[in-house]
Amino acid sequence: xxxxWFGAAGAVAAAGAVVxxxxxxxxxxxxxxxxxxxxxxxxxxxxxxxxGPFNGTVGIDNELGLPALPGAPQLGNGQQSARVWSGGDxxxxxxxxxxxxxxxxxxxxxxxxxxxxxxxxxxxxxxxAPEQKDPQTDPAGASAQIIGDLRKTSQVAVDGTAEVAGxxxxxxxxxxxxxxxxxxxxxRVAVDAEKRIPLQLTVLATGSATPALQIGFDDxxxxxxxxxxxxxxxxxxxxxxxxxxxxxGAPGAPDRQGPPQGSRTVGDGWDRVVVFQRPAQQPGxxxxxxxxxxxxxxxxxxxxxxxxxxxxxxxxxxIVTDDGRVAVGAVPEPVVAEAxxxx
Amino acid sequence: MSVTExxxxxxxxxxxxxxxxxxxxxxxxxxxxxxxxxxxxxxxxLPAGAVVGLLGPNGSGKTTLIRMLLGLTAPTAGRVExxxxxxxxxxxxxxxxxxxxxxxxxxxxxxxRDNLLRAAACEPxxxxxxxxxxxxxxxxxxxxxxxxxRYRGYSLGMKQRLGLAAALLVPRRLVVLDEPTNxxxxxxxxxxxxxxxxxxxxGTTVLLSSHLLAEVEAVCTHVAVLARGSLLVSGELATLxxxxxxxxxxxxxxxxxxxxxxxxxxAAYLRDDALAVTExxxxxxxxxxxxxxxxxxxxxxxxxxxxELFARLTEEDA
Amino acid sequence: MTAVLERTHxxxxxxVGAEVRWVLRRPRTLVVLGxxxxxxxxxxxxxxxxxxxxxxxxxxxxxxxxxxxVVALGLALTLLLPLAVASAAADAVAGEAGSGTLxxxxxxxxxxxxxxxxxxxxxxTVAVLAVLIIAVVGMIAGxxxxxxxxxxxxxxxxxLGVGEALGRIALVAVWTIxxxxxxxAVALAISTFxxxxxxxxxxxxGGMIVFGVLGAIPSLDWLQPLLLTTGFGAGxxxxxxxxxxxxLESSSLxxxxxxxxxxxxxxxxxxxxxx
Numbered sequence: 001x002x003x004x005w006f007g008a009a010g011a012v013a014a015a016g017a018v019v020x021x022x023x024x025x026x027x028x029x030x031x032x033x034x035x036x037x038x039x040x041x042x043x044x045x046x047x048x049x050x051x052g053p054f055n056g057t058v059g060i061d062n063e064l065g066l067p068a069l070p071g072a073p074q075l076g077n078g079q080q081s082a083r084v085w086s087g088g089d090x091x092x093x094x095x096x097x098x099x100x101x102x103x104x105x106x107x108x109x110x111x112x113x114x115x116x117x118x119x120x121x122x123x124x125x126x127x128x129a130p131e132q133k134d135p136q137t138d139p140a141g142a143s144a145q146i147i148g149d150l151r152k153t154s155q156v157a158v159d160g161t162a163e164v165a166g167x168x169x170x171x172x173x174x175x176x177x178x179x180x181x182x183x184x185x186x187x188r189v190a191v192d193a194e195k196r197i198p199l200q201l202t203v204l205a206t207g208s209a210t211p212a213l214q215i216g217f218d219d220x221x222x223x224x225x226x227x228x229x230x231x232x233x234x235x236x237x238x239x240x241x242x243x244x245x246x247x248x249g250a251p252g253a254p255d256r257q258g259p260p261q262g263s264r265t266v267g268d269g270w271d272r273v274v275v276f277q278r279p280a281q282q283p284g285x286x287x288x289x290x291x292x293x294x295x296x297x298x299x300x301x302x303x304x305x306x307x308x309x310x311x312x313x314x315x316x317x318x319i320v321t322d323d324g325r326v327a328v329g330a331v332p333e334p335v336v337a338e339a340x341x342x343x
Numbered sequence: 344m345s346v347t348e349x350x351x352x353x354x355x356x357x358x359x360x361x362x363x364x365x366x367x368x369x370x371x372x373x374x375x376x377x378x379x380x381x382x383x384x385x386x387x388x389l390p391a392g393a394v395v396g397l398l399g400p401n402g403s404g405k406t407t408l409i410r411m412l413l414g415l416t417a418p419t420a421g422r423v424e425x426x427x428x429x430x431x432x433x434x435x436x437x438x439x440x441x442x443x444x445x446x447x448x449x450x451x452x453x454x455x456r457d458n459l460l461r462a463a464a465c466e467p468x469x470x471x472x473x474x475x476x477x478x479x480x481x482x483x484x485x486x487x488x489x490x491x492x493r494y495r496g497y498s499l500g501m502k503q504r505l506g507l508a509a510a511l512l513v514p515r516r517l518v519v520l521d522e523p524t525n526x527x528x529x530x531x532x533x534x535x536x537x538x539x540x541x542x543x544x545x546g547t548t549v550l551l552s553s554h555l556l557a558e559v560e561a562v563c564t565h566v567a568v569l570a571r572g573s574l575l576v577s578g579e580l581a582t583l584x585x586x587x588x589x590x591x592x593x594x595x596x597x598x599x600x601x602x603x604x605x606x607x608x609x610a611a612y613l614r615d616d617a618l619a620v621t622e623x624x625x626x627x628x629x630x631x632x633x634x635x636x637x638x639x640x641x642x643x644x645x646x647x648x649x650x651e652l653f654a655r656l657t658e659e660d661a
Numbered sequence: 662m663t664a665v666l667e668r669t670h671x672x673x674x675x676x677v678g679a680e681v682r683w684v685l686r687r688p689r690t691l692v693v694l695g696x697x698x699x700x701x702x703x704x705x706x707x708x709x710x711x712x713x714x715x716x717x718x719x720x721x722x723x724x725x726x727x728x729x730x731v732v733a734l735g736l737a738l739t740l741l742l743p744l745a746v747a748s749a750a751a752d753a754v755a756g757e758a759g760s761g762t763l764x765x766x767x768x769x770x771x772x773x774x775x776x777x778x779x780x781x782x783x784x785x786t787v788a789v790l791a792v793l794i795i796a797v798v799g800m801i802a803g804x805x806x807x808x809x810x811x812x813x814x815x816x817x818x819x820x821l822g823v824g825e826a827l828g829r830i831a832l833v834a835v836w837t838i839x840x841x842x843x844x845x846a847v848a849l850a851i852s853t854f855x856x857x858x859x860x861x862x863x864x865x866x867g868g869m870i871v872f873g874v875l876g877a878i879p880s881l882d883w884l885q886p887l888l889l890t891t892g893f894g895a896g897x898x899x900x901x902x903x904x905x906x907x908x909l910e911s912s913s914l915x916x917x918x919x920x921x922x923x924x925x926x927x928x929x930x931x932x933x934x935x936x
Contacts, residue, residue: 057907078879079882083905095817095901097816097898097901097905099894099897100717100718100721100897101718101721101816102816102817102901104816104817104818106818113818115817115818117721117815117816117817117818118717118720122818226903229903232818233820234818235814235818235819235820236724236814236820237723237724237725237814238818410764410935410936413764413768413936414767414768414770414936415764415767415768415935415936416935416936417933417935434669434770434772434773435669437669437768437769437770438668438669438769438770440768442764442768444764444768445761445764446761447761448760448761448762448763448764448765449760449761449762450683450687450760450762451760452686452687452688453683453686457686460679461679461682461683462765462769464671464675464676464678464679465671465676465679465766465769465770465771466671466769467668467669467670467671467769467770468668469671509765
């Protein structure tokens with residue numbers, strides 16, 4: 001009697017081991033042998049890389065510690081994945097699947113569509129920057145942008161090689177120069193050895209071994225893409241809306257990124273702080289359901305700027321003043337407070 | 344059927360049908376469940392063609408013994424040889440073995456006939472149309488009328504008959520019947536006895552387990568008595584029943600009969616108005632009485648040993 | 662006739678055929694299959710009455726009838742389909758043991774390995790029929806009650822023609838069968854350890870709930886690849902365009918591992934089990 005249950009327990013343990021083996025827990029990545037490259041050459045090649053059309057799957061592992069915001073759920077902590085297709089000429093398609101729906105972003109180079117399956121709405125926007133990518137789902141674009149922003153205030157090094165999405169890559173490491181007052185320890189970018197596009201971006205905060213943010217291709221394939229991927233025709237029964245003018249982006253619209261209007265930056269590189277006026281509640285428009293009440297977050301702070309509340313996460317600090325100013329940066333609280341004080 | 348010192352290695356080819364080869368041999372068979380010993384070192388041969396009664400009170404290990412014989416339960420120790428196959432090959436003997444063990448097991452939502460058709464589909468010895476052997480088996484146990492009724496509605500006796508029919512789907516070399524008359528009325532009991540007699544007539548070995556001596560006595564050629572997992576006695580029924588027995592003779596004049604027998608040199612005494620004679624040759628006893636002019640009403644053997652043994656067992660059980 | 666006399670086992674085809682007939686004549690099987698057919702009908706009627714609105718996958722059915730079989734299969738896979746298959750597996754071994762019919766099969770003899778094959782065939786039959794019934798009734802109800810543009814609107818906002826829509830439905834049906842076979846194999850393995858069918862049902866139901874809870878605990882992320890239920894949502898992927906195969910593949914692979922383990926334990930246990 002007892003023996004058979006031992007047998008069953010053994011079988012269950014074996015099941016676990018086999019499943020783990022098949023599904024691939026703890027996959028070790030090999031370190032490919034690549035010809036050495038200098039950090040300067042690597043950065044230069046990244047900034048000028050033309051990868052051409054590709055498609056792939058992007059995994060986002062977010063430990064930033066931000067509250068989930070409506071309209072941008074992928075900012076919240078957790079793992080997410082997206083499927084991306086790039087036509088290489090401003091055309092692109094991004095699919096953000098969720099359990100019971102999907103959000104699809106399609107750009108044919110001039111018109112951008114955002115289709116949300118959960119409420120079957122399609123939002124159209126035209127004009128603006130032709131190739132404005134969603135940094136959440138574009139490790140290549142986000143990395144290139146960050147490298148561009150940070151290279152002047154960083155020590156740039158090549159830290160060996162790695163294999164990302166099955167492709168050999170150089171690991172470019174940007175470490176803030178000692179004068180930079182940031183909460184970030186380093187940014188690691190895996191650069192495809194052949195195509196020279198960043199395959200993976202890893203942001204590490206001071207005092208933590210696990211990445212605060214990691215965006216990278218789980219798999220990527222370079223080659224021509226089906227042109228029909230980059231056109232969008234709203235299916236029957238869809239509510240079609242036109243996006244409002246840029247800057248007041250509808251939730252989920254690809255122009256969500258970028259500092260809000262009327263903002264200014266203090267400092268540059270790692271310790272840059274963005275200061276802007278908090279948008280006033282628009283008349284007749286309710287705060288989105290579930291939106292965090294910013295007044296309840298954080299801890300009260302007082303300084304030359306007046307009174308406010310500071311919200312500190314693993315990678316940065318935000319201060320919201322009682323008179324509606326907001327300052328955000330990947331820096332400790334005193335730096336943000338100081339930025340609020342400068343005119 | 345007293346235990347012989349025959350070794351298992353001396354068996355002959357089972358397909359040659361050697362009559363003397365036992366249908367089954369159990370050697371030092373043992374089964375324990377935890378600290379409980381269900382069967383304790385049983386040695387038993389089932390002679391080919393015999394009807395062997397496995398007698399024992401409830402809980403004496405009869406069913407466990409049968410389950411090990413059929414490969415349904417693995418023995419803790421010991422060997423089972425069935426129709427010339429043993430160990431892992433035991434299953435090769437099963438096509439020629441019919442069994443009704445632990446009561447009939449059928450599906451209530453199917454008719455008796457459909458239940459048998461399902462069983463027939465699994466019988467290696469059947470080929471082609473399965474309906475003919477199924478209907479024949481149903482007829483043999485007297486279930487033709489009820490064949491198409493759902494098993495759910497069967498009486499206990501009908502269920503028992505259906506179980507018997509399943510054991511008889513194919514001509515068998517060994518049929519094992521575990522308490523086959525459970526729940527049967529006298530007519531049903533007679534039918535079972537008739538079927539066993541038919542099997543015996545066809546040369547089939549039968550193992551019949553029962554807790555009733557009378558039932559075993561009525562049909563069996565051999566008997567084995569099991570108590571608390573151990574085999575107490577086994578052998579030919581006639582021998583066991585007669586073994587230290589005596590004759591009971593009912594006569595018209597007991598006093599004269601007693602005198603006549605003593606005069607003829609028999610050890611005789613009067614008991615319960617009958618003459619008790621320790622001589623075991625009935626014709627001589629009867630001849631002596633008749634010669635003396637004593638009218639003989641009845642001569643029977645007293646079955647002291649087995650009957651008393653079994654009575655004691657069942658009393659302990661009760 | 663000589664061949665028959667020397668045969669030690671009945672022909673496998675005949676045994677499997679008898680098993681499948683037995684499964685299909687069991688009232689419980691028929692009741693369960695009938696109840697499963699009601700799922701797409703209920704969803705269709707709900708959509709027809711409530712109209713559009715609401716969120717979640719069910720809302721996708723509105724005006725988009727071809728989605729109904731996919732959504733109905735996805736709904737049923739969360740609980741009812743696994744229970745239907747587990748019930749078949751429970752009756753297959755534990756039920757036979759409980760009703761005293763197992764020993765008859767073993768003494769016949771069916772052969773212990775063949776017994777597993779025969780029982781697996783019965784469970785597969787139930788799994789396939791259960792999925793087909795939901796898919797077919799779903800398509801009919803989707804077409805008749807919900808209606809739609811005669812095409813399938815994907816979650817990605819593209820429109821698929823009838824042929825491709827039917828292909829997607831067939832794909833999700835086959836995938837669902839694969840997931841159910843994993844449940845069935847495990848249930849069959851549990852079934853060999855007991856003679857009470859309800860124990861099997863309770864284990865499967867409990868297992869589904871425990872897996873669901875474990876899968877929802879963030880700190881147990883590492884456990885997710887091991888849980889069969891983790892992949893249960895992948896069926897929705899057939900509604901995405903272009904069709905992503907990753908989730909379907911990994912969940913099918915995981916199901917395969919469960920099948921291998923379940924069947925392995927079943928064989929191992931049946932070789933030893935008392936009849």
